[in-house]
Amino acid sequence: MKEQIVIMPKGQKILATLGENLKLARLRRKLGTEQIAERAGISRKTLWQIEKGVPSVAMGAYFQVLFAMGLEKDFLKLAADDEFGRKLQDAGLITKERAPKRNKN
Numbered sequence: 001m002k003e004q005i006v007i008m009p010k011g012q013k014i015l016a017t018l019g020e021n022l023k024l025a026r027l028r029r030k031l032g033t034e035q036i037a038e039r040a041g042i043s044r045k046t047l048w049q050i051e052k053g054v055p056s057v058a059m060g061a062y063f064q065v066l067f068a069m070g071l072e073k074d075f076l077k078l079a080a081d082d083e084f085g086r087k088l089q090d091a092g093l094i095t096k097e098r099a100p101k102r103n104k105n
Contacts, residue, residue, distance in 0.1 A: 019050055022062075022065055025071060026069060036068050039068035041064055046061055063075055
């Protein structure tokens, strides 16, 4: 039996939006579910789950759908601008000066 992934409501909304964005991209290209599923190497059911934002779908399947539509470089935008992380890193750059090493003579 597959393990159930628990996603908080805010995260579920984000996944649903991602799925909707992928569906809209497919429709703009006038591509059917069968075409994208075949190009991505996934089933139509998996594509349907991706377009609904189902959290149990593997990240690789999302990437394959992006690739099938020529949007694979969008994958690199995930967490690309980690502003908060950079602020934390910068705050940690001010460190105490270490004492010089002692000679073991």
